[in-house]
Amino acid sequence: MFKLNKCLILHPIRNNTMSHIELNDKKIQILNVAEKLFSEKGFEGTSIRDISKEAKINIAMVSYYFGSKERLLEALIFHKTVDLKLQLENLLQEDIKPLEKVNKLIEIYINRICLNKGIYRVLHFELYNKKREKSLQAFTELKKGNLKSVESIIKQGQAQGVFRKDVNIQLITPTIIGTFFHFHMNRSFFEELFDLKTEEMFNNYIKNDLTKHIQQTIKALLVYEN
Amino acid sequence: MFKLNKCLILHPIRNNTMSHIELNDKKIQILNVAEKLFSEKGFEGTSIRDISKEAKINIAMVSYYFGSKERLLEALIFHKTVDLKLQLENLLQEDIKPLEKVNKLIEIYINRICLNKGIYRVLHFELYNKKREKSLQAFTELKKGNLKSVESIIKQGQAQGVFRKDVNIQLITPTIIGTFFHFHMNRSFFEELFDLKTEEMFNNYIKNDLTKHIQQTIKALLVYEN
DNA sequence: GTTTAATTTAAACACTTGTTTAATTTTGTT
DNA sequence: AACAAAATTAAACAAGTGTTTAAATTAAAC
Numbered sequence: 001m002f003k004l005n006k007c008l009i010l011h012p013i014r015n016n017t018m019s020h021i022e023l024n025d026k027k028i029q030i031l032n033v034a035e036k037l038f039s040e041k042g043f044e045g046t047s048i049r050d051i052s053k054e055a056k057i058n059i060a061m062v063s064y065y066f067g068s069k070e071r072l073l074e075a076l077i078f079h080k081t082v083d084l085k086l087q088l089e090n091l092l093q094e095d096i097k098p099l100e101k102v103n104k105l106i107e108i109y110i111n112r113i114c115l116n117k118g119i120y121r122v123l124h125f126e127l128y129n130k131k132r133e134k135s136l137q138a139f140t141e142l143k144k145g146n147l148k149s150v151e152s153i154i155k156q157g158q159a160q161g162v163f164r165k166d167v168n169i170q171l172i173t174p175t176i177i178g179t180f181f182h183f184h185m186n187r188s189f190f191e192e193l194f195d196l197k198t199e200e201m202f203n204n205y206i207k208n209d210l211t212k213h214i215q216q217t218i219k220a221l222l223v224y225e226n
Numbered sequence: 227m228f229k230l231n232k233c234l235i236l237h238p239i240r241n242n243t244m245s246h247i248e249l250n251d252k253k254i255q256i257l258n259v260a261e262k263l264f265s266e267k268g269f270e271g272t273s274i275r276d277i278s279k280e281a282k283i284n285i286a287m288v289s290y291y292f293g294s295k296e297r298l299l300e301a302l303i304f305h306k307t308v309d310l311k312l313q314l315e316n317l318l319q320e321d322i323k324p325l326e327k328v329n330k331l332i333e334i335y336i337n338r339i340c341l342n343k344g345i346y347r348v349l350h351f352e353l354y355n356k357k358r359e360k361s362l363q364a365f366t367e368l369k370k371g372n373l374k375s376v377e378s379i380i381k382q383g384q385a386q387g388v389f390r391k392d393v394n395i396q397l398i399t400p401t402i403i404g405t406f407f408h409f410h411m412n413r414s415f416f417e418e419l420f421d422l423k424t425e426e427m428f429n430n431y432i433k434n435d436l437t438k439h440i441q442q443t444i445k446a447l448l449v450y451e452n
Numbered sequence: 453g454t455t456t457a458a459t460t461t462a463a464a465c466a467c468t469t470g471t472t473t474a475a476t477t478t479t480g481t482t
Numbered sequence: 483a484a485c486a487a488a489a490t491t492a493a494a495c496a497a498g499t500g501t502t503t504a505a506a507t508t509a510a511a512c
Contacts (some may be wrong), residue, residue, distance in 0.1 A: 042269075045268075059470090060471085060491070061489085061491095069471090168438075171436065174406075175404070177404075177408055178404030179397070180404070182404030183397070185350050189369055217401055273500080274500060275500090284462080285501090287460070287461095288500090289502075
């Protein structure tokens with residue numbers, strides 16, 4: 001759309017650290033506001049002016065720190081997805097029953113996405129948008145890793161004879177995350193349906209009822225009971 | 227943003243029929259292009275110029291026929307969601323076993339959303355966007371109706387003693403649609419994972435494997451086997 | 453064939469967009 | 483205190499936005 005007619009110093013460096021790793025207060029502030037607004041209004045629906053107004057900074061600061069709106073999105077994705085991978089790998093090592101592990105997995109997923117509500121909404125939408133593919137490659141890698149973790153947990157259970165073997169392992173994550181997401185995407189519908197008047201009530205419903213439903217569903221699917 | 231300084235004749239009438247019901251060829255053409263582009267690039271990410279270029283019409287025609295971009299979205303939603311309701315109500319009347327009915331329900335859902343891929347993506351995204359609430363009220367009504375259909379099917383099964391009673395009926399739709407949607411939203415990820423090289427292979431995977439997985443999951447959740 | 457209404461058009465409107473500029477202020481180092 | 487680097491600013495940039503206008507074309511009705 002617009003070409004850089006000069007190569008800017010896109011990543012100002014302080015204290016000899018690379019700026020896309022070092023995130024000073026102002027950068028984090030921008031990222032948080034961006035996450036909020038992107039998730040509320042979409043990437044295209046949010047202007048840099050919206051962001052800078054809400055973050056109480058000058059418009060130029062976004063370009064100054066991140067180079068462009070596109071790169072801001074990249075930085076946001078990177079910043080928000082780094083540690084889920086670690087959490088799952090730790091779970092793998094735990095010495096508990098397979099079903100317990102699956103239940104914990106579900107809790108981790110829900111908790112993670114709940115904490116970073118915003119960015120996951122953006123991701124799932126922008127992801128479909130072909131032109132944004134490059135920005136989202138890191139996210140694809142994350143998903144591959146997650147799938148491997150899930151696979152090995154379930155195969156453990158199958159080897160122990162507690163999980164049935166005729167399940168499509170690769171489609172279990174879509175069921176877990178999809179259920180949760182659909183609930184979140186239709187938030188106002190379910191708020192009305194279950195009479196969840198406050199933010200707290202909504203979050204409690206997720207923590208208790210929705211989580212229980214997903215765990216019950218996956219258990220029913222996995223556990224041998226013929 | 228912009229005020230109408232004069233009340234336009236927004237719905238040109240021909241043959242004495244109301245235009246928001248009568249859709250001539252050009253209107254349908256615009257709606258189809260709008261659906262395609264909205265789903266590819268989002269509502270905000272698609273300009274009226276994009277639409278008019280792809281539909282090979284003048285920019286002004288969109289305002290002429292629909293009044294505004296916002297109203298175009300409303301017309302699109304209305305146009306694409308009218309008949310799902312009927313389909314579900316017919317299913318209710320069918321005289322088949324509860325589990326068969328649930329399986330058919332799942333097939334209807336998947337088929338429906340597959341046929342109107344585009345609009346459902348738009349809906350699920352724009353829905354979250356508070357400012358678009360009015361445009362989407364018709365969709366909320368649709369969901370309420372759907373939920374009632376699902377409820378009555380499952381309660382039938384429970385009354386016959388074939389479905390267990392400790393399930394959260396209201397969360398079954400999220401599991402069905404959520405699983406499917408998550409699969410669709412992460413299309414390119416699963417294309418790579420399952421090596422689905424062509425559009426046909428992808429659709430076949432949905433028709434066979436994904437549908438089977440969802441049916442298997444819901445069956446496991448519903449059917450008594452303690 | 454004329455008149456009326458509906459359709460289509462190019463151009464303009466007012467406004468928003470992401471980005472860059474050049475000048476200014478703040479900060480850190482010596 | 484003096485200097486350099488970094489941060490911040492207001493203003494401008496070119497391009498894009500949804501919408502409206504007024505004139506031109508087409509179709510329908512009489």
